Amino acid sequence: MSKETTSDNEETNIANEKAETEKKASSKKPTKKASTASKKKKASSKTTKKSKKTDVVVETEEYSTGNQAEINIGTIGHVDHGKSTLVKALTGTFPDTHSEELKRGITIRLGYADTDTRYCPKCTGTNKWSTETTCPKCQAETKVSRRISFVDAPGHEVLMATLLTGAAIFDGAILVIAANEFCPQAQTREHLAAMDAVGIQNIIIVQNKIELVTEEQALESYNDIIKFVKGTVAEGAPIIPMSAIHGVNLDLLIETIEKIIKTPKRDEKVEPRMFVARSFEVNKPGTIPEDLLGGVLGGSIICGILKEGDDIEIRPGIRSGRKVESIKTKVISIHAGTLGKVKEAKPGGLMSIGTDIDPAVTKADSLVGNIIGKPDKLPPVIEYIELSINLMDFVVGLDKKTKVKNLAVGEQLMLNVWTAITLGQISSLKGKNITVKLDRLVCAEKGTRVAISRRLEGRFRLIGFGLVQ
Ligand SMILES: Nc1nc2c(ncn2[C@@H]2O[C@H](COP(=O)(O)OP(=O)(O)O)[C@@H](O)[C@H]2O)c(=O)[nH]1
Ligand SMILES: [Mg+2]
Ligand SMILES: [Zn+2]
Numbered sequence: 001m002s003k004e005t006t007s008d009n010e011e012t013n014i015a016n017e018k019a020e021t022e023k024k025a026s027s028k029k030p031t032k033k034a035s036t037a038s039k040k041k042k043a044s045s046k047t048t049k050k051s052k053k054t055d056v057v058v059e060t061e062e063y064s065t066g067n068q069a070e071i072n073i074g075t076i077g078h079v080d081h082g083k084s085t086l087v088k089a090l091t092g093t094f095p096d097t098h099s100e101e102l103k104r105g106i107t108i109r110l111g112y113a114d115t116d117t118r119y120c121p122k123c124t125g126t127n128k129w130s131t132e133t134t135c136p137k138c139q140a141e142t143k144v145s146r147r148i149s150f151v152d153a154p155g156h157e158v159l160m161a162t163l164l165t166g167a168a169i170f171d172g173a174i175l176v177i178a179a180n181e182f183c184p185q186a187q188t189r190e191h192l193a194a195m196d197a198v199g200i201q202n203i204i205i206v207q208n209k210i211e212l213v214t215e216e217q218a219l220e221s222y223n224d225i226i227k228f229v230k231g232t233v234a235e236g237a238p239i240i241p242m243s244a245i246h247g248v249n250l251d252l253l254i255e256t257i258e259k260i261i262k263t264p265k266r267d268e269k270v271e272p273r274m275f276v277a278r279s280f281e282v283n284k285p286g287t288i289p290e291d292l293l294g295g296v297l298g299g300s301i302i303c304g305i306l307k308e309g310d311d312i313e314i315r316p317g318i319r320s321g322r323k324v325e326s327i328k329t330k331v332i333s334i335h336a337g338t339l340g341k342v343k344e345a346k347p348g349g350l351m352s353i354g355t356d357i358d359p360a361v362t363k364a365d366s367l368v369g370n371i372i373g374k375p376d377k378l379p380p381v382i383e384y385i386e387l388s389i390n391l392m393d394f395v396v397g398l399d400k401k402t403k404v405k406n407l408a409v410g411e412q413l414m415l416n417v418w419t420a421i422t423l424g425q426i427s428s429l430k431g432k433n434i435t436v437k438l439d440r441l442v443c444a445e446k447g448t449r450v451a452i453s454r455r456l457e458g459r460f461r462l463i464g465f466g467l468v469q
Contacts, residue, residue: 076192118143297370402456
């Protein structure tokens with residue numbers, strides 16, 4: 001009984017997180033203008049059109065000519081260490097736009113913002129890097145290197161599940177550590193362990209709020225950081241002293257991003273696959289039925305290309321009890337991050353697709369965890385997942401050092417499978433392999449990396465990862 005209660009609590013936590021998103025989602029810019037015109041008139045590249053069939057004036061959003069973001073970089077680290085401020089310094093946008101979030105002072109959901117990294121043709125070395133169209137050093141016109149999406153992680157411990165969902169689409173991460181606090185703080189450790197569990201290798205450390213400490217304290221904090229990352233996935237990662245709020249060393253950070261977090265080689269010829277990290281509806285209350293826009297799904301394409309007009313399938317799809325039914329629909333419109341509307345999307349930064357499915361189905365993140373691809377080309381939906389496990393020595397996120405005990409048959413776990421989160425019970429255990437009966441069915445295939453958490457001291461704590469067999 002107690003097990004069920006605890007699982008309910010965790011579900012409530014996840015559900016609460018999701019509930020926070022609805023308002024935010026509906027105020028989100030990208031899909032707002034993807035009007036009915038895009039449904040009626042495919043692939044139009046004109047700006048505004050008068051619909052001939054109806055007498056209504058319909059606005060068609062112009063297609064963006066800019067380049068889509070090539071990678072997603074996550075910002076991770078303890079609450080208040082300056083992650084959102086850093087994203088603001090890089091992109092000009094403070095990612096916490098939701099008023100509830102501002103009130104609570106924490107990033108509840110994954111926020112995001114895009115920027116172009118740019119270089120000055122006249123300056124040399126670190127000096128040439130910025131995100132400005134005119135060089136801040138010499139005022140020359142700068143050139144675009146590439147476009148990057150920043151995914152701003154929630155900094156509160158309740159939101160670890162959200163972080164793990166986001167991490168499924170990270171190409172690299174910036175770990176923000178405040179120089180004026182002891183390192184490591186609880187979520188500094190927990191977030192870094194999450195990168196390890198999900199398999200994120202490219203990490204840059206920002207030692208933030210450097211202007212608040214003396215040189216001596218800065219050095220002490222630096223040594224603490226070195227000690228802390230030893231033996232972790234961030235060992236040897238560059239450490240950049242910064243003042244995010246004053247933009248100090250921003251050029252050095254951008255240069256380091258360009259060097260360390262390279263755009264991976266993407267195979268665009270394979271079947272497309274998109275991970276859904278958010279889902280929402282964009283209609284304002286009171287919209288008349290003819291004007292209702294279909295449900296919107298946000299996330300990243302991992303491989304292949306999705307085009308406007310493509311037939312797609314969403315798996316596992318709609319849940320009812322333990323059953324799921326996949327959704328077959330069409331790509332009505334595509335928005336690439338903050339860039340705007342595009343005709344096709346490639347692997348990389350955050351994007352969203354408008355579909356013709358009932359918006360009630362996509363509302364409030366209800367389709368997070370799904371995978372999108374061409375019909376009948378997606379990995380299977382599974383109820384039992386077999387994992388070869390890799391447990392950590394110590395539990396992260398707890399104040400005192402606690403050894404990770406062995407798993408046991410019947411034990412309840414929380415699993416993150418790509419962007420999907422599910423609870424499940426261990427149904428069998430043989431050596432390093434476990435089979436887990438999942439509460440919610442997920443899409444997975446051999447080799448998928450799954451983060452494993454177990455309930456400890458009232459919350460799910462990350463204890464390791466497993467590879468699907
Ligand atoms: N002094 C100083 N304050 C900073 C700096 N970066 C962020 N802050 C402040 O630290 C607080 C938390 O920043 P925020 O970006 O919301 O942290 P997050 O929780 O990690 O996203 C805010 O009051 C920021 O203004 C910095 O470089 N120097
Ligand atoms: Mg924040
Ligand atoms: Zn210059």
